[in-house]
Amino acid sequence: MSRNLDINVEHLTRVEGHGNIVVNMREGVLEKAQLEIVEAPRYFEAMLKGRSFHEAAIITSRICGICSLGHQITSLKATEQALGLEVSEQTVLLRKLLIHGATLQSNILHAYFLAAPDFLGEGSVFPLVGTHPEVVVRALRMKRLANDIGDVVSGRAVHPITPVPGGFTRIPTRKELLELKRRLVEDMVPDFAATVDTMEALAGAIPDFTRETEFISLRSEDEYGLYDGQICSTDTGCVPDTEYMAMTNEHVVGHSTSKHCKVSRSSYMVGALARWNNSHDKLCDVALDAAKRLGLAPDCHNPYMNTIAQVVEAGHCALDAVAIIDKLLDDGLKDEQPNQEPTRFGTGVGATEVPRGILYHEYTYDRQGRVAAANCIIPTGQNLANIDDDMKKLVPEIVGETKEEITLKLEMLVRAYDPCISCSVHLLDVDFIE
């Protein structure tokens, strides 16, 4: 088929940040298929320069409101490594609990509010308030609880307050943790089961599309690695987090204020699907069960399934959060003060799995404890090349469909990555010329 196609989706909706989808086909030859990021550049690395180590995480959590917790924790890990600050086991457990809360929150938000409207043929979640009130109320209840984990443990779900270099400025009380546990067990577990039912009913709307690519994520031998682990690639195996540069290979691409990344192929994918492919063996039974019902199998190469991988992961986060709370309470909560006495001034790297994929921060500090150099590599930035490559394969496959169908599938593809464009990227616009 020799078709001419110009798709330009400006300011793609229901993603975080501003991006455009641009597709050009001339005489059946695809000239261009890419996600353009039009978010205004923010210059965070430059803003960090000269700031005190007390401020680094406060500033970097403002890179992105959706993954503020991820940035905060990653930043703290980099700072602690650079300054030689040891943290306690309790601190690590509390941080893991926070990551579970944030992942749960973000995955639920994405599945229900941003992706589900596509499956139901709606433009937003608001019409669902009228048509599926029980689903909306359930989603809100799950989101509330996930956010409450953030509120209780970090003072605030968006731009957390209490996690600081070396620990926490406030330790949650036993009572607060018990209440979170009660709600996780009594509300979240049944709500998760109901979510799987809902998603199962909708899964038929997920396009069937496969493209082999490289998947990169953290993997830990002890658990489903979100807080720490080795950086693992489905192509090349694992390296320690300090060698992160070899696993990203960042370069600037003209159409994007965010930097693109590639490692062994022209592109790679990070995020829930990458974590699934690398670490599915570490998920709890409830999550594995959900995966089976939702048709998610290991080595899945359909990027649209990322949304399903997020749902599966949400179940794991909910249950593992309960396990972490039990451990914290069994060990007895200690009223610890953050350890903020640097033992050295050097370079440190933090790598964390945040909802959209692996996130890296690297800082170098001077002898006054001020940032001398900084580098942040954001998951959505890493995925951009992969999205472009997906589009290049997808468009010819669906070129026989109507412009509206093609546009919708492209938008859904981009949304499936749950891109967080304000970290780096923006929305899509598709314009057709035939």
Next chain:
Amino acid sequence: MADKPLRTDKPRVAIFDFTGCEGCELNQLNFEDQLLDILAHVDIVEWREAMDGHADEYDIAFVEGCLSTPDCIKRIHDIRRRTKVLVALGACAVTGGVNAVKNTRPIEDVREEVYGDDKYLFPTLPALPVSSVVKVDYNVRGCPMTQIEFLRLFTALVMGKDFVEPDQSVCVECKLRENECVFEKGMICLGPVTRAGCNAHCTTVGQYCTGCRGLVSEPNIKGMEEILVQHGLSVDEAWKRLELYNANQLEGVQR
């Protein structure tokens, strides 16, 4: 309704984002307990982060983010023309937010540092608060925007009454909550010159106030600098801390 001043029509609300982290918008989706009540009082006609669709006119426009590109300036004028009430949502929109830290350094250095030789690919301006370009009717301060303040403003707008910003220091709310002052812990704090309204959220959970809600009117900056220096910061570091959220407001203030 003769005996009630409340308005009866549902205001049309639109939400826009400029340069920022979108945490303020996210915070609007985080009103899980109130979202349905809020939706009962307004019609949301445009909100890119949450829905498809576009409207030509609105009663209330919430604007998040600072203005940092020529395109931002164009868009904000357009929004101002289409809306009756314009609300700046969050620190980025109200003061420029953390983005304005870049204004304290030469813009060329900033661009070079992040994008190297590719620096000219992206147009950029100083990070400006919305009010420096168009008239802003109300502010919801904070980074992220303070939820309780958003609700206060929201109810005021729905009732058709004015909204008065608090103009006291965060110390007032901090004391109302009987917190131990973080200075007692050997930390520093910007609460004394920062505008209240957050119910001293950060200091209540043991972190220092970073000044995200902007300055009180007529702040004694010299006095605040002195306090920070007394507590061990260098003058330079004291100013860095003060500028984190207030770089635009402190521009030209004597050190």
Next chain:
Amino acid sequence: MAQFFLATDRVADFVAHLMAQKPVFAPHPKGRRSYAFALTEQAADVVLDYPRTLHSVKKYFLPPREELLTFDLTANSGAVTEPEPTDAVFLGVHSYDLAAVHRLDFSFGHGNPERNYLTRRQGALFIGVSFAPDRFHFSGSVGIDPYDMTGCDAFLTKLDDGWVLDVLTAEGEALMDGFDLEPFTGTKPPRGHFTQHIYVPQAKLGDIMKRSHDHEVWAETADDCVGCGTCNLVCPTCYCFDVQEHVDVTVTQGSRERSWDGCMLRGFSEVAGGEVFREERAARQRHRVMRKFLYISAETGHPWCVGCGRCTQACTAGISIVDIVNRLVGDAERTAVAPV
């Protein structure tokens, strides 16, 4: 009335005995090195030997935030929020804080007696405790001794190995009922010395204040003062308040709420149209200090500062009310004796 000995290792039992009868509000550790009055849940949490609490017991009679009315916007009707009467023991109150309560009794009991305050205040029983003056206390200068038992139902005076328990009223006696106590026959140890002093009595201070309206100390302090209001908010005798309306998100219900306010805050003396009557921080500092040592004092004969030292300890800018007053005193004396 009777004097008993309470050994250190029996204090927790004593607290538990009180708790069995009434709710007990007492000092607890708060934060890294502060104390705050709180409802006692475990007797062992109570700290009797402490320098000062963040807020005084004022917070129980004049809460930091208080609902005055609730209203229903659909019916356009309002109802008073009835104050909860107090039936509790306030354990471990320092003499100056009780003196401050008495000053508030005056402010809320005279003129237009206020039901909210008086209802809460009425049923309060006090067990005072002595204190060792630290570098901020100066209550001795305003006539309040660390061993002063005025207004207490019982009083604990610190010994090396325990406490002297003075039982002072019938209510106090009733509280001790059933608690085994041995009489105390010794003498109380001498009380600790103050390191902070105001050098003239209130009788003279009022006069000095009257003449100090234009003293340069106000402007000088204003250079350092950041107008944060902390000094007002921690003061046990400050009682100014703000009133605000709150409407809930359904826009059908709401409340009229008052909260502590302070004259050091710029907006406090603002009137409609934006004019601020005490625009200068210097004028506000003067008003605060005069309120403590001149205005109400001229009417009652008592200083309205009880020497707790809170404002000085808490001031973010390190401003000391004692230094201000002594500066005025010193300058007044110098001009008084200077040859004409």
Next chain:
Amino acid sequence: MKLHELQPPSDPRDLYLPEMATVTQVKKLTALETLYTVEMPDGRELGHQPGQFVEASVFGVGEAPFSISSSPTQKGEFEMGIRKVGMLTEVLEGLKPGAKLGIRGPFGHGIPLERFQDRDVLIVAGGIGLVPMRSMINYVLDNRDRFGKLIICYGSRSDDELLFTDELAKWEADPRVDFRVTVDQGSDAWQGNVGVITTLIPGLDLDLDNTACCVCGPPVMYRFALLALKSRGLPEDAIWMSLERRMKCGVGKCGHCQINDSYVCQDGPVYHYPDIKNLREAL
């Protein structure tokens, strides 16, 4: 120790609970000012003195002090003249007859009528200061034989901001009233005096030994009006003035209206000039 001496007040009317009064008439005075006629519940008399004020409120919006503009001789209802300046007053402006309004009061010291009795009465009112003074003016007119001459000096920023224009015309026409009015800036149609209010004072025919004067106006006016009155030879103890401060309670607790040791809501708003002339911050 229990508080034995001080019992909570037995008065069932709570200090802070407003009574729900009814707005019976709303009349626009100028672009900014509106006159409200208000009836207390069950038609109860408010029972005020000229110069006193009430705390008026709208639930969910706020409460503020407003002078009572009608004379106590006007029974059954009272009036308030309110300028739109902010949140509450803006909402008040939208009220229609039949609306309910929260009222507490009357509060404060009004004009001490006994000190004005049998003397010539001089009223100096600037701008919205005429609102409370109107209560006194009409009181004097309704009790004509108890007072001497009535002299009114009224200054306004411009002629279209003049309040109560029909009453002004009546006073002007009344042979028992010496009525003078001036505007800072007149329109083309304005034929009367132009100039600030103090320019009216030198020309007044005053019986200096037998005049009681009350002054009310914007903060800046007082100092100049006092100077003018004193330079005419009016003794200080013949002068009263009404002051304005923000109030949150109206009953001498909240501290907002305090000028040195004086609470405007208790000791004022009408003060005897000798009592406050040395009160710094007062004028």
